[in-house]
Amino acid sequence: MSALPLPPVLSEAPPLRFADTFHALGDRFHTALPAQGVPDPHWVVTSDACAADLGLPPDWTQREEWHALQVFSGNAVWPGMRTLAGVYSGHQFGVWAGQLGDGRALLLGEVDSPTGPLEIQLKGSGLTPYSRMGDGRAVLRSSIREFLCSEAMHALGVPTTRALCVTGSPLPVRRETIETAAVCTRVSPSFIRFGHFEHFTHTAQDPDALRTLADHVIDRFEPQCRSAAQPYVALLETVARKTGELMAHWQSIGFCHGVMNTDNMSILGLTIDYGPFGFLDGFDPGHICNHSDHQGRYAYARQPNAAFWNLHALAQGLMPLIDEDDDALDALEAFKPAFANTMQSRMRAKLGLRTAQDSDPALIDSLLKLMAAERTDFTIAFRRLSRFQTADGADNAPVRDLFVDREAFDAWAAQYRTRLAAENSIDAERALAMDRTNPKFILRNHLAQEAIHKAEQGDFSETARLLKVLQRPFDEQPEHAADADFPPDWAQHIEVSCSS
Numbered sequence: 001m002s003a004l005p006l007p008p009v010l011s012e013a014p015p016l017r018f019a020d021t022f023h024a025l026g027d028r029f030h031t032a033l034p035a036q037g038v039p040d041p042h043w044v045v046t047s048d049a050c051a052a053d054l055g056l057p058p059d060w061t062q063r064e065e066w067h068a069l070q071v072f073s074g075n076a077v078w079p080g081m082r083t084l085a086g087v088y089s090g091h092q093f094g095v096w097a098g099q100l101g102d103g104r105a106l107l108l109g110e111v112d113s114p115t116g117p118l119e120i121q122l123k124g125s126g127l128t129p130y131s132r133m134g135d136g137r138a139v140l141r142s143s144i145r146e147f148l149c150s151e152a153m154h155a156l157g158v159p160t161t162r163a164l165c166v167t168g169s170p171l172p173v174r175r176e177t178i179e180t181a182a183v184c185t186r187v188s189p190s191f192i193r194f195g196h197f198e199h200f201t202h203t204a205q206d207p208d209a210l211r212t213l214a215d216h217v218i219d220r221f222e223p224q225c226r227s228a229a230q231p232y233v234a235l236l237e238t239v240a241r242k243t244g245e246l247m248a249h250w251q252s253i254g255f256c257h258g259v260m261n262t263d264n265m266s267i268l269g270l271t272i273d274y275g276p277f278g279f280l281d282g283f284d285p286g287h288i289c290n291h292s293d294h295q296g297r298y299a300y301a302r303q304p305n306a307a308f309w310n311l312h313a314l315a316q317g318l319m320p321l322i323d324e325d326d327d328a329l330d331a332l333e334a335f336k337p338a339f340a341n342t343m344q345s346r347m348r349a350k351l352g353l354r355t356a357q358d359s360d361p362a363l364i365d366s367l368l369k370l371m372a373a374e375r376t377d378f379t380i381a382f383r384r385l386s387r388f389q390t391a392d393g394a395d396n397a398p399v400r401d402l403f404v405d406r407e408a409f410d411a412w413a414a415q416y417r418t419r420l421a422a423e424n425s426i427d428a429e430r431a432l433a434m435d436r437t438n439p440k441f442i443l444r445n446h447l448a449q450e451a452i453h454k455a456e457q458g459d460f461s462e463t464a465r466l467l468k469v470l471q472r473p474f475d476e477q478p479e480h481a482a483d484a485d486f487p488p489d490w491a492q493h494i495e496v497s498c499s500s
């Protein structure tokens, strides 16, 4: 890699004060280096919500003395930023991939925000020592997808890294075709992944660094583990629990990640790395959103299993700090109840059930089977179920008509009605509660595609509009009804359901 020109340090007092806790861990964990930046940058989109959470003032993009456009394009730094690329390793598609690292990401620093410590990271800011065969760049298309989905998931209540902004540049970037460069600024309490721990055990074989990293995570994010009899076992158990909860969040909103490699698993149980992700349209448990996942390893229904597998890889990475194999295995078990209990409570909420009954799993399962048989749209079905009326002979056509086999739906609806009666459920109250649980708006691929198509022609208004819609996913927003409509290929789902 050739020497890089250093971006200028802007002398004005910046709007954020930076700390350098991760930087201070030392150079076994990262390489300090500047961003490569991009020529002639322009704003593509910004998230006011994320900016506010960071503690940036509302006019942060307009204050000329802060040169925010240059800073978030990698062309300049604010005083106090100590930029670095982190090193990690990982298993990809179940195979050990060796050393990876931030090949196109760069940590700018961390701030003490009103919501707690947050790190700010550029993605697409050029080559690092970990770029391997890559160019260190991100393109406009993938940056808009990552930006929109990060903020959409946050609004849906799913633990996730956030996105502050995307900047674009005319710099050409070769993918399948020639595209243009963009830089997505991500925000998270930490970007540490399972693969960081695997790195120090399997690649660097440095147990001292492993301990330093684990202590960093415990002291900064999971201090309750420190007082446990075995703090590192407690850390593993905490990660297993949070990962189980995360999987329940994903499954219950029909989110498919697509690349659940251990380098894409957050140690804090956050969704990280929005690549080939997708939300379910018609309910298909076997749905694979990543075209290069030929075996379906990360298919929708397999995500919890993949996460559990990844947790075992994390445990292997932590073993130098843990005396007994059985202690690690016991800690991993925390995943199962965390997933099962969170999933049950989320699915009960999706059906508007306030109480828990033994028959609920069967009720939920039979609805999902019916939806799978007909490829019923996952999001629309649950949203319409909010309007389900319990009175005898009530017209539940909006949800009933989603099913070709009306009789099968009626049979399920009879059980549902009985179950609702058992807790004296009131239609209007239940509808309100269900509308806060079953989103009306998700980032469907065709919506992202439309925004990207316009952005590639220099019109970013659709990206901004979609962001605003997705930041209020549970609100009716009748003026944006088309965004909640069936995806364009819905007719295909009908064909599938008729033929099965």
Ligand SMILES: Nc1ncnc2c1ncn2[C@@H]1O[C@H](COP(=O)(O)OP(=O)(O)OP(=O)(O)O)[C@@H](O)[C@H]1O
Residues within 6 Å of the ligand: 100, 101, 102, 103, 104, 105, 130, 131, 132, 133, 134, 135, 136, 137, 138, 259, 263, 264, 272, 273, 274, 275
């Ligand atoms: N264009 C690129 N240039 C350099 N390295 C890359 C590029 N694309 C991916 N990589 C690296 O390949 C590895 C796996 O890539 P993956 O797509 O999972 O991550 P990513 O999307 O680049 O980053 P992140 O996981 O931080 O969101 C990572 O080490 C990543 O940095």
